[in-house]
Every structure is written in C-alpha cells, then in structure tokens.
Amino acid sequence: MASVSRTAQFAKVHKVLKKSYKPVPVDSNRPVLEHLLLACCLEDAHYEAAEEVFAALSHMFFDWNEVRVTSIAELCEVMARLPDPRAAANRLKRVLQAVFEETYSFELEEHRKKNLGPTVKWLTKLDGTTNFTVAYVVQAALGGHSIPIDSGVLAALRIVDLVSDKDVRQGVVPGLERAIAKSKGIEFGSLVHQLGADFTANPYSPTIRKLLLQINPDCKDRLPKRRVRKAAKPRTAETAEAPPAEAADDKIVATADKSSPKPAKGSRSGKKSQAEQKPARETDAAAEKKPSAATRKRASAKAKEASAGTTSRKKKSTSQGLSKRKPR
Numbered sequence: 001m002a003s004v005s006r007t008a009q010f011a012k013v014h015k016v017l018k019k020s021y022k023p024v025p026v027d028s029n030r031p032v033l034e035h036l037l038l039a040c041c042l043e044d045a046h047y048e049a050a051e052e053v054f055a056a057l058s059h060m061f062f063d064w065n066e067v068r069v070t071s072i073a074e075l076c077e078v079m080a081r082l083p084d085p086r087a088a089a090n091r092l093k094r095v096l097q098a099v100f101e102e103t104y105s106f107e108l109e110e111h112r113k114k115n116l117g118p119t120v121k122w123l124t125k126l127d128g129t130t131n132f133t134v135a136y137v138v139q140a141a142l143g144g145h146s147i148p149i150d151s152g153v154l155a156a157l158r159i160v161d162l163v164s165d166k167d168v169r170q171g172v173v174p175g176l177e178r179a180i181a182k183s184k185g186i187e188f189g190s191l192v193h194q195l196g197a198d199f200t201a202n203p204y205s206p207t208i209r210k211l212l213l214q215i216n217p218d219c220k221d222r223l224p225k226r227r228v229r230k231a232a233k234p235r236t237a238e239t240a241e242a243p244p245a246e247a248a249d250d251k252i253v254a255t256a257d258k259s260s261p262k263p264a265k266g267s268r269s270g271k272k273s274q275a276e277q278k279p280a281r282e283t284d285a286a287a288e289k290k291p292s293a294a295t296r297k298r299a300s301a302k303a304k305e306a307s308a309g310t311t312s313r314k315k316k317s318t319s320q321g322l323s324k325r326k327p328r
Helices: 006-020 032-042 047-060 064-069 072-078 085-103 116-125 131-140 151-159 165-170 182-201 206-215 217-222 237-241 245-259 268-276 280-289 293-324
Strands: none
Touching: 006 182, 006 206, 032 047, 032 085, 032 131, 047 072, 047 182, 064 085, 072 085, 116 131, 131 182, 151 165, 151 182, 151 206, 151 217, 182 206, 206 217
C-alpha cells in the first residue's frame, strides 16, 4: 500500500467501514462542557455504553460539582460498563477540577464565539484532556475539522500499515484531515471509532480480522494472534508406575549388597576383610606411637645395666650369707 496515495487509502477505509457500521450523528444541542465530558467517557468505548454512562452520571448526581468531589472508586461503580472505568473516571474528574479552577463554574459556552485556534490551545493545556477529547469537542461542539482518534483506532490502523509506531506513540494520524473532507468528517469519525471500539473489546474477533484484511490484504502477518499454551504431556501407565532413576539405582545397589555372600567367621578372608576395613586413622596413630631406633638402643642399654646390677646384688647377698653361717 506504500505506492497508493493516503487519500485513496483512507477512501478505501471509509468505503469498507460503511458496509459494516452505521454513522452516528452528533447532538448539536449539547453544551460544550457536556461534549467534553461525553468525550471522556467515549474514548475507547462504544457509543451506546458512553451514552448510558453519561446519562447515569447526570441522573445519579445533583450536579457536575458533586461529580467533581466524588471519589474515583464511586465513579468507577457508575461507569462500570466502559472498557476502562478507572481511566475514564480519572479523565472526567480531572477535567471537571481543571474547568472549575479556570472559570469557577461549569460553563464553556463562551468558547463557541472565540476563534478556533486559541480555544484548541486552551483545551489542550486543560488538565485531563487527551488528543481524542480535544478533537471530539472541536468536531462536535466548535464546528472545526478534526477527527477524534483513540488508541483502539491507532492499533487497527497500525495493522493495515496506515500509521507507524512513532505515530502510535504520539497518538496522531498524519494527513487524516487532508485525506477526509470536512463534509465527511463526522461520518468517517464515527465509523472509524466503532472499528476502534470493537478492536479494543476483542482484537481476535473474526469480524475484525475480515475488515482489516479487506482494507489491506497484506496485513495477515500483522494481525493479533492468541498465545497458545503448551499442553502438559499426559502420564501413561508405564510412566506412572516406573520409579525415578535415582530410586531405581538405589534399589539395584541394595539388591547387590544383599546377594553378595558373607565371609565365614574363622576364615582368612574374613580376617583380611576385617583388617582391611580398619580405618586409616588407627594405623597412622600406631605408626606415630612406634619409638625410633635411638630410643630403642637407649632402652636396651638401660635394661642391660639394670639386669647387671641385679645379678651383682644377688652374688653379694649370697656371699654375705655364706660368711655369716656358723662353722660346723
């Protein structure tokens, strides 16, 4: 699709979407503030869900000031039908707070009379607004030519190669207002928004895949795919009964020990095996206790001296005994 002009590409998108969706008209009687608050609910959501949530907020709360001071948790309960209630409630609450701090009221009708450029700059700087909410207010309330684009639309257009990754990060579609005439801006905006809402709700829908392939038949490889989880291998009877490898090895060793014959008590083999089983530490200790050669010589010399002394004492004692005997 790179060789085809962007005008022809968006014209094809308009033609394909018109066969599947119906254009949603804009209520021109709504005040500017209500268009802004509806845009906070409409981002990434279907028109029916956003209208129901907006009606619930209008009827359940006394005025917009009560909505401003209500907690996000309570607002999420009222806005539960939206795809992301917390994000929508955060946008709504921040916008109401910013409008109140700027004007000390909840009236923005004076901006209809002002020039479009300064009003767009003021809306862009307003806390809580996004590219989608600003473009929706410009198109629906201020009469300007701006097509609101949210994240669901950007994701769908990225698949059909009408925007780049950089455009998705910035939240813009370059050349869209030039490719779509102002007279067809509201119709095209409502059609492409329905595509984005369906894509956000279920990007794997066969209907969405069919629409995207009609816009660009070469986008098959870029379509979102479900992640397939690897199924666990079923256990058969053999794998269930077979013991682990380590347990099997232990059993083999145990059976080998039991099957080996025991040596007889009086046999040499038994004595040898017992001698071999002595720990090495005992032999080392015995080796350390053995006296050296010099020590043994000194000990033998002392023993000889002691024996010589005893023999001399015995001879002396016998001679003395003989001398003391009386003559016969």
